[in-house]
Amino acid sequence: MAKSRNVTPSPAAAAAAPAQLSSTPAPAPTPVKQAAKSAPSSKQNWDQVVVNLANHYQNKTPQRTKLIDAFMAFLVVVGALQFVYCVVAGNYPFNAFLSGFSATVGQFVLTASLRIQTTEANKSDFPSVSPERAFADYVVCSLILHFFCVNFIN
Numbered sequence: 063m064a065k066s067r068n069v070t071p072s073p074a075a076a077a078a079a080p081a082q083l084s085s086t087p088a089p090a091p092t093p094v095k096q097a098a099k100s101a102p103s104s105k106q107n108w109d110q111v112v113v114n115l116a117n118h119y120q121n122k123t124p125q126r127t128k129l130i131d132a133f134m135a136f137l138v139v140v141g142a143l144q145f146v147y148c149v150v151a152g153n154y155p156f157n158a159f160l161s162g163f164s165a166t167v168g169q170f171v172l173t174a175s176l177r178i179q180t181t182e183a184n185k186s187d188f189p190s191v192s193p194e195r196a197f198a199d200y201v202v203c204s205l206i207l208h209f210f211c212v213n214f215i216n
Contacts, residue, residue: 124182126180127177127180127181130173130176130177130180131177133173134170134173134174134177137166137169137170137173138170140166141163141166141167141170144159144162144163144166145163148163157214157215157216158215160214161211161212161214161215162211164211164214165207165208165211168207168211169204169207172200172203172204172207173200175200176196176197176200179191179193179196180193180196180197
């Protein structure tokens with residue numbers, strides 16, 4: 063036989079229950095003026111973070127890595143333009159769009175791999191890969207990628 067559970071509220075719960083069941087809503091807390099003051103300082107903090115990040119990138123990043131980053135930004139812009147053109151003008155030769163977009167994305171991935179392999183901070187991750195070897199791999203893989211993309215166009 064199952065034992066029935068005692069559902070009688072404790073004295074503390076019984077004292078709090080009438081306050082919870084009242085029909086008048088509790089007064090809304092007044093907004094704190096300090097929160098408004100912290101908004102500009104938080105924006106200044108983010109501005110300072112962006113400035114520090116840009117300064118650190120400008121001062122500490124080697125010229126070779128900056129060049130790779132600029133090429134990656136160019137590939138993002140080209141990919142976005144291809145996609146916008148496909149949406150606006152249509153994709154009649156769909157294989158041409160697919161081939162061009164695949165070439166852009168593939169080149170971006172290969173360039174990101176080159177950047178990772180040639181960054182000084184990652185030398186311990188790729189001890190047997192010299193920057194010259196990484197660049198040779200990049201060139202060969204880029205040629206293979208573009209060979210397939212050109213053949214896909216017909």
